[in-house]
Amino acid sequence: MVHLVEKAGTIETTFLTFLTGTMFLTIFIIFFGSGNVLALLEVPKWQLSAAFLGTMYLLLTVMAVPRIGVIATNIAGIAGQLVIGVMIDHFGWFESLVIELDIKRAFALLFMLISLYFIYKGNKHSSEESKA
Numbered sequence: 120m121v122h123l124v125e126k127a128g129t130i131e132t133t134f135l136t137f138l139t140g141t142m143f144l145t146i147f148i149i150f151f152g153s154g155n156v157l158a159l160l161e162v163p164k165w166q167l168s169a170a171f172l173g174t175m176y177l178l179l180t181v182m183a184v185p186r187i188g189v190i191a192t193n194i195a196g197i198a199g200q201l202v203i204g205v206m207i208d209h210f211g212w213f214e215s216l217v218i219e220l221d222i223k224r225a226f227a228l229l230f231m232l233i234s235l236y237f238i239y240k241g242n243k244h245s246s247e248e249s250k251a
Contacts, residue, residue: 125185133178188242191235198231 123132148156159167176196183192205224211217 129182130178133174133181136177136181137174187239191239191242194231194235194238198228198235201231202228 123135127135180192180196183195187195205220205228207213207215208218209220
């Protein structure tokens with residue numbers, strides 16, 4: 120993906136990814152879809168923000184991979200999702216089941232962030248060694 124980003128550009132690569140996904144999903148919906156695509160227009164508008172946020176997530180991922188590496192990018196995305204998930208559980212947002220933040224969950228988040236730190240530092244060290 121790094122070479123594609125360098126040659127075509129970050130936004131263009133993201134566009135290609137979404138265009139390809141759109142084509143495959145269109146074919147899949149035509150042959151296997153059983154829902155009502157137009158029902159998307161009837162959901163609360165704030166729920167449609169997931170499409171925008173998903174696009175931003177992919178764009179940021181494409182931008183991050185050449186800078187911090189694939190594994191650091193993936194761990195950062197997972198860590199972010201876990202932090203937000205714990206907050207949603209703790210506060211019961213979106214009418215979800217309330218699950219309090221306890222010491223086990225706090226340590227799990229801490230260890231995930233520590234792993235992200237060490238992976239990033241390892242990537243940075245390896246990158247500096249390869250340049251020398």
